[in-house]
Amino acid sequence: MQSQDIIRRSATNGITPSPQARSHTEEVAKLIDVTLCTGCKGCQVACSEWNDLRDEVGENVGVYDNPADLTPETWTVIRFDEVEDESGKLEWLLRKEGCMHCADPGCLKACPSPGAIVQFANGIVDFQSDQCIGCGYCVAGCPFDVPRISKKDNRAYKCTLCADRVAVGQEPACVKTCPTGAISFGSKADMKQLAANRVEELKGRGHEGAGLYDPAGVGGTHVMYVLTHADKPQMYHRLPADPYISPIVRGWKEWLKPVGALGFVATLAGAFAHYVGVGPNTTEEIEHEEPVLPPSDETTSEERV
Amino acid sequence: MTLGRRQFLKAGGTCVAGASALALGFTPPKAYAGDSRQYKLLRAKETRNNCTYCSVGCGILMYSLGDGAKNAKPSIFHIEGDPDHPVSRGSLCPKGAGLVDFIHSEGRLLYPEHRAPGSKEWKRITWEEATDRIARLLKEDRDKNFIEKNEKGQTVNRWLSSGMLASSAASNETGLLDFKFARALGMLGLDCQARVCHAPTVSALAPSFGRGAMTNNWVDIKNANVVLVMGGNPAEAHPVGFKWVMEAKIRNGAKVMVVDPRFNRTAAVADFYTPIRAGADAAFMLGVVNYLLTHDKIQHEYVKAYTNAALIVREDYQFEDGLFSGYDADKRIYDKTSWTYERDEQGFAKSDPTLQHPRCVLNLLRKHVERYTPEMVTQLTGTPAKDFEHVCAELARTSAPDQTATFLFALGWTHHTSGAQIIRAGAMVQMLLGNIGMPGGGMNALRGHSNIQGYTDLGLLSLRLPGYMNLPSDKQQDIGTYLKETTPATEVANQVNYWHHTPKFFVSLMKTLWGEHATAANNWGYDWLPKWDRSYDMLAYFDMMYQGKVNGYIAQGFNPLAAMPDKNKTAQALAKLKFLVVIDPLATETGSFWQDEGKYNDVKTEDIQTEVFRLPSSCFAEENGSIVNSGRWLQWHFAGAAPPGEAWQDSRILGTIFTKIRDLYRKEGGACPEQVLNMQWNYRDAEEPLPEEVARECNGFALADLKDDQGRVVVKKGQLLPDFSVMRDDGTTSSFAWIFAGSWTEAGNQMARRDNTDTGLGCTPGWAWAWPANRRILYNRASLDPSGRPWDPKRQILEWDGRRWSGADVPDYPVTAAPGSGISPFIMQPDGVGRLFGCGGMTDGPFPEHYEPTESPLQSNPLHPAVTYNPVARVLTDDRARMGHVKNFPYVATTYSITELFRHWTKHSRLNAIIQPEQFVEIGEKLAGKLNIAAGDRVKVSSARGHIEAKAVVTKRIKTLNVMGHDLDQIGIPCHWGFRGATKKGFLANTLSPAVGDANSQTPEFKAFLVNVEKV
Amino acid sequence: MDTKKAFLRTKFFDRMCHWTMVACFFLVAMSGLSWFFPSLNWLGSVLGTPQTARVLHPFLGTVVFGLLVIMFFRFVHHNLPVRTDIIWFRNVIGVLMNRHGDNLRIGKYNAGQKILFWGIMSLISVLFMTGIVAWRAYFAAYFPIPVIRVALLAHSLAGLALILLVIGHIYMGLWVKGSITGMLTGYVSRAWAKQHHDRWYEEKIASSSETPSKPHS
Known part of the structure; x- marks a missing residue:
């Protein structure tokens, strides 16, 4: 991907947008079918391998999840949840967690550094680490708690959807490696069709709650899930049922900015008008006193008028 | 001080100018949105290889620095899946995806090291020093302890006081050299990981079907209607092969069932899971057999035509209270004389096609398994009764000719004192259901290491020879006796009984081993093969070591301290060695067994007098060669970089030490030097044989013009053998492993082929090369009825065109044997059929039986309290x-x-x-x-x-x-x-x-x- | 130099506090604005690269806060509301329209300055607290994301309000001649004192008749 393919940049004034002409790029998407996922973590390793990431060797905390959470050097993790229904039937719910590549990315909205977060015409939301200042606003902006700031360089990192691979026509590393075909990649339209087929089959197998997770609250995502319990996505390690950019973040980035700008204009204009209108507030010297001078400073004499 | 309006404006202007200047001076030149990372592989050198871990044998593409130019030194920096590979299709599991860190592991050994007796540290030495010293130590021990003749005066030519473990992640070419190296020295204490892995599979499947390998292949799993995963966990141990289970589930609507002590990752995506007590699998499977028979859910035609159900067993065969006839309680072995068929005058087995005879196999089986009622099974296994019935019913469904079940199993079935019997029981279920030889059926042994299949094929086990032949015992003093005892007689008229060619395979092997020294006059060098008196498997050999009867040991690509049971005993055993040679790419626990690691390895270093050598070897990515996956595919791979540091390829390590030993024998003589010096080692560089020349040697050559019946030359002298059918027992052909004949022919390296065309039902005969004869589904003739009609038209893999068999797969059958010829499809069997009754193929009974694990939570076996444990399992x-x-x-x-x-x-x-x-x-x-x-x-x-x-x-x-x-x-x-x-x-x-x-x-x-x- | 005729209004220590704070504040405010208004991104360059700006902003902000805490204790007693502040409020239009002469009974600081004082002190406290919550490198990890979001919004609001207040403050300094010099030198003329802080002027006159004011240095 090149800067030419960017349709949205962080911290860029809406009236001076990125190049918009090359908009005919096909939107891509990654579809994660949790019903086929065995939690092998092949995607985790392939991701780190391709992206030259090596996290710390941590410790076991009593579960299979390792590393225990996303980190600046682990851009995707498998979440393991053991769930038993009323009948005692056990389900091991496995979900590959990582950036969702929202159509309306909260990280990009929150980012104050021009071009540190970009959205490509194909839907990929990518962090340009060299532009990142490490403020962490993306962390606050993300409805999925995905970006992580590195302690090493104070920059934000997350899944790039292998923008470098996609740019040359390849699929992301996790997609390629997935042994069971639980991760698919293609045009967003194709992925939605594939998901529809899978959902239909799952319903046929008695999974009434099966469905596609492509949340409208963030304008849809370019990483989607097929869930057996799409009616209860929270079961999958707190996947938000209805994610959206927090109104507080919107208030901060969308509302406060014009109000603030207005405040500045009003204050400066008011002061200017006041000065021009009222004139300087000078002191009539009493008892013919000399103007007060700094006790030991000759250089300010130019100020004597 | 006052500031007029003029001054105010002036000051304001100055501020703006200052700010602008500041901005101009300090603002970064261009706050552009940078491009994403550059694509890192654009022109890097790409090398094709196979993953070194499991037996799925996934294709990998290795990318190394430089574009292949001579001046660039390649170093592998990225590995990803090969999308052309028919099994992996670009996928890699977390292990395969992390291969680059294996290659560049901090644990890689970079130069030879030596640990002196009692020393606390490694000392770096040169290869020269290391190989000189090892050659000397081996020769000294061999000369001192070599046994030319046993106490009975029989020629045995064996050396028991030093042994070797061979690596099943190394290539076949290294395996061939391992074999020659060890046997040329007379070693019997030779084993590979198959011993701690899938040996019971071979023991069980070979007597059942004729070959001990996975019957089908990875991709074929997609054709199944029911997938039973039991004694295995392919989602975890064979993740990429498991792709085809998911494919069966999604595209074929297959039902996936898992029976396992724990709800594992396979269970996570299965349709059905039920728990079982570890060690009770035989009872479960025999319960299934009982269910199928009592509910009459068997594939009748198949069972009658293709199994030994109708054959009549000898009258003196018996099973009572957990013991089969012929038990010798003192020696804890069976006399298996009674475990066979009743014969007619010609020596052929009697049969009753009506299946009415009380001693026909099916009726004996019926009687044998009637004790395995659902109540008994669920009591023994802990599996809920309704779950057990569910599994039975789902499997029973596939007794319909157009339905198949595939069984996927691995070490969960092999790692038991009755492991082979569990697998036998599974094989019987599949025979009764008519699922063997069928696309989407089979007993699919999911092998362990990347080349464990190859090392099994190459016979790197204490009592084996390549190609599933046995090493002669000291009772087989001459070649005639040996060949007579190992070549089976045909048991049913008109059957292929392919093993009757054994002499050809054996003599061809001997020609490979001893070259020109093997002559008809000296029985092809028969005396130089070490003869055994008992098994020197790892358990037995480490016990010998524990008793101080072993002096030297070589562990090549094997970590016995971690791989053997009872680690504390293993550590004590290793400490009794005089010298240990570890050949490995990595720093293993075995190499460091003498190092005090606190609670993790609590040893007194100074008391350990073992001299230890640690020799760095190459890993898969640094060598050319072939490995055999679980589906018996021989896949050729290429080196993407040189070994790191001073590391050598295994062939060079073996070649150098062996050459030095031979030089010593040439100069100094010693114990039975002929064995050492006559071993054929005619490589371009004896110290570093090339994989390509070894692979051709493994395939074999015509040593003279080979002529057919009409006297026409079919293979010219010096040419590579096209297949094993041309082999001779007159010394005019050589082949190391007859089953590999055809892997490198005059047409080139067949193992490196890359045509992944699917010829039907997932068969890709143009990809690599499979033994035997490039067949992808074993016993595939059994997918059609005796008259040649497919049991399931949708699964037709072979067809008869009036003259020959052909189809998507290579027929595992005489290609010109017409439908209705009466030739049964299990061509390796002396009776031509799948064996429900195992005859003498097993040490512990012709039918499987449930025995408790050696350490059992039960006080006694409820089936027969007097015989709780496997009566012939050896407990030292x-x-x-x-x-x-x-x-x-x-x-x-x-x-x-x-x-x-x-x-x-x-x-x-x-x-x-x-x-x-x-x-x-x-x-x-x-x-x-x-x-x-x-x-x-x-x-x-x-x-x-x-x-x-x-x-x-x-x-x-x-x-x-x-x-x-x-x-x-x-x-x-x-x-x-x-x-x-x-x-x-x-x-x-x-x-x-x-x-x-x-x-x-x-x-x-x-x-x-x-x-x-x-x-x- | 005859300083007897001038009043010492701000002591050296306080002046140093003030001007140090001013310098830091400018850097902090400019970098803050650079992130708030992307089009003003260049303002952040006062602290070097965007990354150094991110590093320095919170530290300098902490300095500002620290100095203001000191100033709070040194100035708070002059900024407590008193009854006479009402007079200033009543006459605020007159004050802004530059009408002098009325005796507004203004102490050292007038009511507007007191509002400024309390405004700055409370806003800087909000900025400090919310800044800690949002300070990614050290503290943000200890707070839940919703709290950080509120903190970021509050930080921006408080920052804006503070900057606007300070612009007002600067303007007043520029408008009222003698103020800046006063803050620089510490001295204001008696006339200035009488004009803007009549009650303070009277207090000074009264106290100087008892104890003569000491020269500055």
């Missing part, structure tokens, strides 16, 4: 003293692998260490509650043999079972950690398991033993 005296009792060790433990790690190798790979950093055990919620253990607590797990400590993973996935009316808890113990590697230090899990093996193959019982658990 030293080991019997190290067994525990349920009173002190109340929980059943089972060890296994998990997805993230491969045995003890991947802990050296940083990428894999990250995703599973620390040792853990799995404990069910109920037991954890009782013991007050929370997730993440440290626990101590102990057996009679030692203890380990690990983190506790408390899970809903392991349930308390009801076994014989009592609650039974099971503990899951993944075995991947140790005191070397990139993970956190851990204990070798095999500290806990008992050193007792499968009755047929001496494969250790890792899957069911007794432990206690405490919170630390």
